Amino acid sequence: MRKISEGAEACIYKTMMLGRNAIIKYRVEKSYRVMELDSDLRERRTRNEARIQAELYEIGVRVPSVMLAGRHFIVMNEVAGETLNKIKMIESGRGSTAIRIMSEAGSLLARIHDHGISHGDFTTANLMLDRNGRLWVIDFGLSAFTNSAEDKALDIILMKRSVGEKLYSHFIKGYVGGTAEAGSVLKKLEEIERRGRYQTRTLSVG
Amino acid sequence: MITVGIESSAHTFGVGVVEDGKILSNVKSMYKISDKGIIPMKVADFHQKNAARVIRRALKESEAERIDAIGYTKGPGLGPCLRVGQLSALTLSRITGAPLYPVNHAAAHIEVTRHLFGLHDPLVVYVSGGNSQILGLENVPRRHYHVYGETFDIGVGNMLDSFARAAGLKPAWGSSVARLSEGGRYMRMPYTVKGMDFTFTGLLTNAIGLLKSVDKRDVAFSLQETAFSMICEAAERALLLTRKREVIACGGVAQSTRLKKMLGLMAGSHRAKFYAAPDEFNSDNGAMIAVVAEKMHSNARRSSGTMDYGVKQRYRIEDFDIYWR
Numbered sequence: 001m002r003k004i005s006e007g008a009e010a011c012i013y014k015t016m017m018l019g020r021n022a023i024i025k026y027r028v029e030k031s032y033r034v035m036e037l038d039s040d041l042r043e044r045r046t047r048n049e050a051r052i053q054a055e056l057y058e059i060g061v062r063v064p065s066v067m068l069a070g071r072h073f074i075v076m077n078e079v080a081g082e083t084l085n086k087i088k089m090i091e092s093g094r095g096s097t098a099i100r101i102m103s104e105a106g107s108l109l110a111r112i113h114d115h116g117i118s119h120g121d122f123t124t125a126n127l128m129l130d131r132n133g134r135l136w137v138i139d140f141g142l143s144a145f146t147n148s149a150e151d152k153a154l155d156i157i158l159m160k161r162s163v164g165e166k167l168y169s170h171f172i173k174g175y176v177g178g179t180a181e182a183g184s185v186l187k188k189l190e191e192i193e194r195r196g197r198y199q200t201r202t203l204s205v206g
Numbered sequence: 207m208i209t210v211g212i213e214s215s216a217h218t219f220g221v222g223v224v225e226d227g228k229i230l231s232n233v234k235s236m237y238k239i240s241d242k243g244i245i246p247m248k249v250a251d252f253h254q255k256n257a258a259r260v261i262r263r264a265l266k267e268s269e270a271e272r273i274d275a276i277g278y279t280k281g282p283g284l285g286p287c288l289r290v291g292q293l294s295a296l297t298l299s300r301i302t303g304a305p306l307y308p309v310n311h312a313a314a315h316i317e318v319t320r321h322l323f324g325l326h327d328p329l330v331v332y333v334s335g336g337n338s339q340i341l342g343l344e345n346v347p348r349r350h351y352h353v354y355g356e357t358f359d360i361g362v363g364n365m366l367d368s369f370a371r372a373a374g375l376k377p378a379w380g381s382s383v384a385r386l387s388e389g390g391r392y393m394r395m396p397y398t399v400k401g402m403d404f405t406f407t408g409l410l411t412n413a414i415g416l417l418k419s420v421d422k423r424d425v426a427f428s429l430q431e432t433a434f435s436m437i438c439e440a441a442e443r444a445l446l447l448t449r450k451r452e453v454i455a456c457g458g459v460a461q462s463t464r465l466k467k468m469l470g471l472m473a474g475s476h477r478a479k480f481y482a483a484p485d486e487f488n489s490d491n492g493a494m495i496a497v498v499a500e501k502m503h504s505n506a507r508r509s510s511g512t513m514d515y516g517v518k519q520r521y522r523i524e525d526f527d528i529y530w531r
Contacts, residue, residue, distance in 0.1 A: 008443040031475065032468040033435045036392040041435075121401045142400060154358075154400050192358070 009045075009141055014078065017067055021078040025049075025141075042072050049140045050074050052117055061111055062136045079138065081130035085162070090124060097133075102167045104135050106174025109155060112137070114179050118151040119143050123162040152181075153189040209275040209503065210264070210298065211496025214291030215283025215311045216335070217244055219253040221260050222493025223268035224500050227321065230268035232486060232493035235260050239377045243367070250286035257294045264492065273304045277499020280308035280514075281521030282336070288517035296515070305506075306515055307499040310526035311490075312337065313351060315456040317501070317528075318494035319483045326531075328481070329450040331441050331469060334457035335363035338437060340402055340444045341523065348510065349528045354444040355402025362433055363459045365406040369429055372414045373422055380459060383426050390427025393420070397432055402443050404436045434465045438472045445476055454481045460488045505530040 001015045001024070013024040027042040050069035053076070057065050068075040084090045084105075090098050105127055112119060119126070120142025128136040144151060156175065160168050176182040208230075213220040217237040223230045235256040237249045265273075278295035281288060292308075299306045316330050330341040330351065338361050344352035360368075363380060370379035375386060393416075396408040413429040445453060453473040455466060466482050473480040487494055502509065508529040 006446075008439070008446045030438075030472070032438050032471040034392050034431050037394075037397075037431055037435055040394060041397065123401070154403075158401055195358075 015075075017075055020067075021080070022067060022075050023064070023078045024073055024075050026073040045141060046070075046072055046074060049143065052140050052143045052145070056112065056115065056117065056137075056140075059111075059115060061108065061115075062134060063140070064136070064138060079128055079130055079136050081128045081136065083138075084124035084127045084129060087129065090163075090167070098167060099170045101129065101135060102163065102170040103174035103177075105159070106171040106176075107178035108135060108137055108174075109159075110175045110178025110182070113152045113155070113181065113185070116145055116147050117143060118146050118148075119155050120151075122155040122158050124159075125162070149181075149184050149188040150192070152185045153192055156185065156189055157192065207274045207500065207504065208268075208270045208272060209277065209496045209500040210261075210270075210273055210304075211277040211309070211314075211492040211494065211499055212261070212291045212295045212298075213279045213311070213314075213490050213492045213495045214253050214257075214287050214294075215279045215281070216287060216490060217249055218490040219256055219260055219290070220490055220492035220495075221264035222491060222496040223264055223270050224493060224496040225268075225270065227497070227500070229493045229497070230270065231264045232491050233260050233264040233267065234489075234491060243371075244284070246284040246286045249284065250290050253287060253290040257290060261294060261298065273298070273302045275307060275499050275503035276302070276304050277307040277309045277495045277502070279311045279314070279495055280516065281311065281518035283311055283517075283519065285517065285519045288519070292515070292517050305503065306513075307502045308513060308515055309495045309498045309502070310521055310523055311495075312339075312457070312523045313526045313528065314494040314498045315488065316341070316351060316454070318487050318497045319454045319456045319481065321497050322483050322487070323454075323481045325452050325454065325481065327450055328452035328454045329441065329445050329448060329478075331437060331453065331455045331460070332457045333362050333437065333455065333459035333465070335367065335459075336361040337457070338362045338404070338406075338459075339523070340441050342444070342448055342450060343528060350526065351523045351528065353524060354447070355404070355440045358400075358403055358405045359407045360410075362406060362437065363457075365410050365433065366430070366459070368410055369413055369426070373417055373426065380462060383430060384462060384464065386423055387427035387430050388423070390421070390423035390425075392431060393424055393428045395428050395432045397436060399436050399439050402440045402447075404440055406433060406436075409433060430464065434462075434468055437465070438468050441469065442472050442476070445473070445478060450478065452479050452481065454483075456483060456488055458489055461485045501530040 005012045010027045054066045056063045064076040126139045209224045211222045220234040222232040237252045332339045339356040340354045341351045367379040375382040398405045470480040
């Protein structure tokens with residue numbers, strides 16, 4: 001077992017399980033939180049993440065399949081690929097592949113939303129392109145079962161901030177084409193933006 | 207070089223004097239808040255009555271014999287209050303002939319902390335009444351404080367104030383919530399973090415609703431722990447994303463001992479150093495405005511475009527250029 005990354009919330013280890021390459025996501029203890037809040041959060045989030053990921057896998061959304069889940073860890077199938085924020089072509093926003101991928105990302109999010117789920121951190125860092133050019137959604141650590149237009153609109157805002165205007169327009173096209181509920185979500189999005197915060201923001205790190 | 211800074215964005219009228227980076231004086235007059243909160247026009251009247259006295263005292267304490275530059279808070283803040291500081295600065299500028307510099311209030315809280323500890327590129331946790339943001343310097347398109355994450359609804363300070371009023375506590379509310387929470391026990395409350403953003407209204411509504419049926423101490427304790435944990439989590443995510451080596455907290459709520467302790471632990475766990483200025487610079491004050499105005503004055507040739515000597519109630523920090531080191 002080898003540690004491959006240390007995120008804000010969890011450590012990721014690489015291992016083998018049932019003869020397949022697997023990833024272990026372990027939610028780390030945080031000394032800054034009171035113990036009750038800390039263990040409550042870690043447990044709830046782990047359970048929630050495993051449940052949502054398993055459910056999306058069931059309905060055929062490309063997410064890593066959950067092999068095993070414990071109180072503070074999840075073992076899942078490894079997806080071999082690169083996250084979109086690390087792919088130059090997507091960063092620069094040029095080419096028909098970038099356009100296809102963003103539009104696919106839009107329709108993927110639409111499917112997730114239609115199933116009553118919000119991702120919670122839907123950025124290019126959590127979309128992965130595998131060797132066969134297929135797009136996967138990863139990291140459901142902040143996801144939730146919800147039908148609120150606001151939660152869904154926030155997913156879109158996060159993506160809007162993580163890509164340029166042109167790619168965002170293709171993303172939105174894919175989203176609108178994928179769900180009948182797009183109208184109310186986009187209306188909510190405008191409302192959130194009108195609240196005054198967020199007016200001049202674009203993401204320049206990552 | 208001697209610079210005077212005038213701050214009046216909310217209930218404090220503050221004047222500070224700085225000489226070549228050294229803070230010579232930092233005088234404040236604070237409007238006493240009633241249980242109902244702030245009425246901008248009344249506070250502005252109060253500032254108007256005190257302005258000349260506070261300026262004179264700050265100058266006297268500093269023993270400055272001349273003035274080379276003057277800064278004032280352009281925003282964000284309450285319009286009528288900002289106007290008093292702006293007019294005082296304009297008047298002082300007319301009398302002395304010293305040039306005038308409009309300063310962003312939030313940037314001043316950050317810059318004074320960066321200045322005091324000599325930091326280059328910290329991750330910033332700016333927590334005040336009206337705002338709660340996670341920020342850092344970015345160079346594109348111009349050097350400015352970029353907002354990585356922030357509250358989607360209300361600032362953490364105002365959230366604590368609203369709770370304190372509902373619980374019948376006395377101002378200053380932030381510290382009275384902290385006192386009430388001593389010995390309290392944790393109970394689960396709505397915890398909402400979305401990436402590096404967060405919301406407080408759900409938490410506030412829940413806490414106020416519990417006041418009727420649950421021990422006040424437990425409610426206060428859980429509210430404070432939950433809110434501060436949310437801020438820490440958002441900051442932690444930003445720290446790992448930006449890989450900065452230093453974390454600072456500033457703004458009114460950065461006076462909270464508990465929040466500073468939590469942020470210190472969080473930063474330490476990622477081998478980053480944590481800093482917070484003494485309380486005198488985290489509550490509103492004129493010295494921080496003077497510190498920024500001095501940097502603006504000595505780097506004036508690098509500044510882009512002309513200056514606008516107005517006030518701006520909603521002055522976003524991204525729109526304020528940081529053209530000095």
